Amino acid sequence: xxxxxxxxxxxxxxxKLAPEVYKDIAKPAAxxxxxxxxxxxxxxxxxxxxxxxGWELIEKMVEEGVKKRFEKIPEERRKSPSPEIAVPLMQAxxxxxxxxxxxxxxxxxxxxxxxxxxxxxxxPSFVEIIKQMNSLDAKVFDKLSMxxxxxxxxxxxxxxxxxxxxxxxxxxxxxxxxxxxxxxxFEISSSLIRLSKFGLIELMYDRTAGKDVYNTLKTHVELTNxxxxxxxxxxxxxxxxxxxxxxxYLNEYGKQFKNACK
Numbered sequence: 397x398x399x400x401x402x403x404x405x406x407x408x409x410x411x412k413l414a415p416e417v418y419k420d421i422a423k424p425a426a427x428x429x430x431x432x433x434x435x436x437x438x439x440x441x442x443x444x445x446x447x448x449x450g451w452e453l454i455e456k457m458v459e460e461g462v463k464k465r466f467e468k469i470p471e472e473r474r475k476s477p478s479p480e481i482a483v484p485l486m487q488a489x490x491x492x493x494x495x496x497x498x499x500x501x502x503x504x505x506x507x508x509x510x511x512x513x514x515x516x517x518x519x520p521s522f523v524e525i526i527k528q529m530n531s532l533d534a535k536v537f538d539k540l541s542m543x544x545x546x547x548x549x550x551x552x553x554x555x556x557x558x559x560x561x562x563x564x565x566x567x568x569x570x571x572x573x574x575x576x577x578x579x580x581x582f583e584i585s586s587s588l589i590r591l592s593k594f595g596l597i598e599l600m601y602d603r604t605a606g607k608d609v610y611n612t613l614k615t616h617v618e619l620t621n622x623x624x625x626x627x628x629x630x631x632x633x634x635x636x637x638x639x640x641x642x643x644x645y646l647n648e649y650g651k652q653f654k655n656a657c658k
Contacts, residue, residue, distance in 0.1 A: 454489050458506065461499070465507035477509040480520040488527050497531040501657045508656050517655040525594050525653065535576050536587040537596060541646060541654040546605035547572065549588075550613045550639040554626050557634040567622060570599065570642075573613050581618050588644065596650035604641045614639050 466474070485502055492498045505522055508514040526534075540547065549572045553562040568585030575584055592599045604610070613619075619637055626635050646654070 450490075454486055454493065457493055457499075458486070458489065458503065461503040462507045462510070465503065466510060469507075469511045473512045475510055475512055477506055478520070481509045481518065481523060482506065484520075484523045488523060492527075495531060497534045498526055498529060501526050501529075501534060505657045514656065517652050519652065519656065522653055522656055525596070526657070528590075528594060532576060532579055532583060533587050533590055533594075536584060537591055537650075537654075538658075539574070539576070540591075540597060540644075541650070541658070543646075546643040546645050548605060548609040548613065549573075549599075549642050549644055550610060551601065551642055552614065552619055552637055552639040554623060554635055555638040557636050562638070563626065563635075566626065567619065567637075570644075571613060571616070571619065571639075572644075573609075573616055575618075591650075592644075596646065596653055597644050598647050600643050600645075602640050603643050605643050610639075610641045 485506055489499065489502055492502070502523075505518065505526070509518045529537075549570050551569060552567040552571050554566040555562045568582045570585045570588045571581060572584060572588065575581060579587075588597070588599065591597045614637055623635065623637050
């Protein structure tokens, strides 16, 4: 039989040893969890890694893409692009080359920067603007750039009749009356706001350019469908579509961007 004093010492040693034993036992489990997490992160990041184009691929793609544009430039107008445009543009292409819409804008910008007649249109800041865009922004800008003068838009609401109260977030902040395939009217509204933040368009709230079109926008099926949903959801409340008539337009900077990137 172990005497009380010896038993006490053994207990103390066991207590000291327990954390170390636990660490050793836990190591394989922790390592396995770490490996699983590592594999998961690596797997999730692998598609992104595959999108990072190397210089050789970028150079080949740029050469082929710019060549067909460059051939249209008369010999006497051809020049090397300025580094402040070409260098960041090439860097941006390393992770956006797979996006056809943005890639075309970059290639147009680069080709135009090699044309002396486009010197007044091309600007280094345009590289940064394209970098901030997504495909939707580029497509919305392209559609806007095909129109001239003021473009009529409204700021619609689903309102309670006679109370001056609106349902929050029921309608887009800006409604222009058209969509881009695969995107809803709320996304178009957000894109318009972004393009305004980029400095390419002016959103003029409560400013009008004539009276036509506004009623058509207000009764557009996209908005009447929203109204019908609220009428069904709120049968005891009399709701209607109200709107502020506004305009937007492509400003001088936006026109310069259009000429440089198209």
